[in-house]
Amino acid sequence: MLRQYIQGAVRSATQRHGGYIVAAKASLDSHLLTTRAAEKAVDSFWAKSLRLSGSAMDVESRATEKLVSDVLKQAELSNDPESLVIESQANFIALQATSHIKIQHDKIARHFDKVMLAAVMRSRSASDWPIVISAVTQEMSNSVSLGYRDRAGKKWTSARYVEVLYASALYELVNDRKVEVMAKRGRKTAWIDYPNHDSHGQKLALVESQGLQNYNDLKAKVFHPGSEALITDKRP
Secondary structure (H helix, E strand, C coil), rough: CHHHHHHHHHHHHHHHHHHHHHHHHHHHHHHHHCCCHHHHHHHHHHHHHHHHHHHHHHHHHHHHHHHHHHHHHHCCCCCCCCCCCHHHHHHHHHHHHHHHHHHHHHHHHHHHHHHHHHHHCCCCCCCCHHHHHHHHHCCCCCCCHHHHHHCCCCCECCCHHHHHHHHHHHHHHHHHHHHHHHHCCEEEEEEEEECCCCCCCCCEEEEEEEECCECCCCCCCCCCCCCCEECCCCCC
């Protein structure tokens, strides 16, 4: 049930992010086709881009805080008054997500600049501006490269990056809290719930000297980004 809830939450976050990008692109297209004065167009578009980006970042921050709170409630991990995990984890996820939004909006705005420059160089008079802009926009439509490139040089689509970002952060959030709560309650071991994976049902240590691998030992192999492994107090 928890795994399905997280999957649904991640889909919502990915769709929300896609909406920000669609809005930014639509704003660019509209601005290009209706403008007449190139210099004013550039200034006003950058101002509009900043407003769009800022608005998206505000929405994402609020949505992420609610998302983290809801996931912890779903996992029955939200009743510890000493924990600041909701605020800190929400801030961490939101910072990464909103940074990505800002980067994508900046790419779109820089693309706008390139289109504007090309159009200015081709345009002979104000009257032929709409025709020139339309032609240049069509020619350069594929030149804006959205997405994310990781340290290994692999290119991710924007949607896939956001999907992995949220899923990894939410699974890590739940597992970190489960380990913390179970250890506080005196438990010494737990199990891995990860259907169709060779680690499913594996026992792990919550404290030292159990002769088992612990949560941190298994992070690279089992609890890595993209994993849907969950820690449970009952043998799955």
